Amino acid sequence: xxxxxxxxxxxxxxxxxxxxxxxxxxxxxxxxxxxxxxxxxxxxxxxxxxxxxxxxxxxxxxxxxxxxxxxxxxxxxxxxxxxxxxxxxxxxxxxxxxxxxxxxxxxxxxxxxxxxxxxxxxxxxxxxxxxxxxxxxxxxxxxxxxxxxxxxxxxxxxxxxxxxxxxxxxxxxxxxxxxxxxxxxxxxxxxxxxxxxxxxxxxxxxxxxxxx
Numbered sequence: 048x049x050x051x052x053x054x055x056x057x058x059x060x061x062x063x064x065x066x067x068x069x070x071x072x073x074x075x076x077x078x079x080x081x082x083x084x085x086x087x088x089x090x091x092x093x094x095x096x097x098x099x100x101x102x103x104x105x106x107x108x109x110x111x112x113x114x115x116x117x118x119x120x121x122x123x124x125x126x127x128x129x130x131x132x133x134x135x136x137x138x139x140x141x142x143x144x145x146x147x148x149x150x151x152x153x154x155x156x157x158x159x160x161x162x163x164x165x166x167x168x169x170x171x172x173x174x175x176x177x178x179x180x181x182x183x184x185x186x187x188x189x190x191x192x193x194x195x196x197x198x199x200x201x202x203x204x205x206x207x208x209x210x211x212x213x214x215x216x217x218x219x220x221x222x223x224x225x226x227x228x229x230x231x232x233x234x235x236x237x238x239x240x241x242x243x244x245x246x247x248x249x250x251x252x253x254x255x256x257x258x259x
Contacts, residue, residue, distance in 0.1 A: 052136070054127050058082075058119040064105075065117040073127045074106035080123035081199045083208065084115040095208040100184045108134045121199040168250055173209045174219045175248035178229070182239060194239040195232070223248070 055078070058064055064082060065071075077099050084097040096115060099105055105117065105125065168176065181196050200208070206216045223229045228245050230238045239245055 052128050052132050056125050056127050058123045058125070060119055060121050060123075062119045062123075063116065064119060064123070064125070065113045065115075067113055067116045069113050071106055071110055071113050071130055073129055074104065074108060074133055075125040075127040077101050077103045077105065078124040078126050081120040082123050083118055083120050083204075085118065086115055093207075094210070098208065106130065108137055120204060170209075170211055170215050171219050171222070171248055172250040173211065174205075174216065174223070175228075175245055176251070177205065177209060178237070178239065179246055179249055182242065182245075194242060196237045196239065198235050198237050 056075075058080075067086065079101055082099040082105070083095045084099065085093050085095045087093045098120070099117070106113075108130065178196070182194055202216045202220070203213050205211075206213045209216070220229065223245075224231065226244070228239070228241050228248065230240050232238060
């Protein structure tokens with residue numbers, strides 16, 4: 048039944064997928080690319096509040112309006128489902144409802160981690176946490192203990208996402224390179240040379256919690 052109701056939509060980098068407050072007409076799964084969730088404050092400042100990576104779910108059944116601006120950070124392809132028939136399917140199919148509950152709980156965990164990242168972590172810890180997130184969520188190639196990441200986001204976008212300046216992001220990445228944690232291969236590829244050191248730099252303990 049899911050096959051019959053799905054469609055695919057592609058957005059170019061910079062395209063607004065959904066505006067905050069508009070009617071939520073569809074829900075979707077990210078097939079490829081990266082999108083960001085953001086809110087604009089009354090004084091015009093914009094704060095990214097999350098990223099959508101491949102396999103992440105966009106929209107929440109039962110909600111009728113969009114909670115955040117959703118913008119394509121890179122070229123993005125979504126697998127879309129019209130909201131009304133999808134909600135009907137959830138009510139009739141327990142395993143789909145269970146999977147959506149799992150995704151919602153994952154989203155809640157990510158929001159809690161995000162609060163810690165913005166409120167308590169240093170610039171180095173923020174960047175290390177961001178890179179570790181990409182390691183965990185991306186399909187990476189392992190070769191001689193090196194992990195290669197295709198960096199879809201620019202340093203300026205990373206800075207905005209983490210609440211840092213561009214200069215701080217560049218300085219911290221260069222410091223990690225000097226420390227032998229990462230290396231660069233052109234502008235779009237970053238190599239994790241020492242994953243253990245990277246995870247130590249996140250400020251989290253070995254169980255994934257923050258050391259306080």
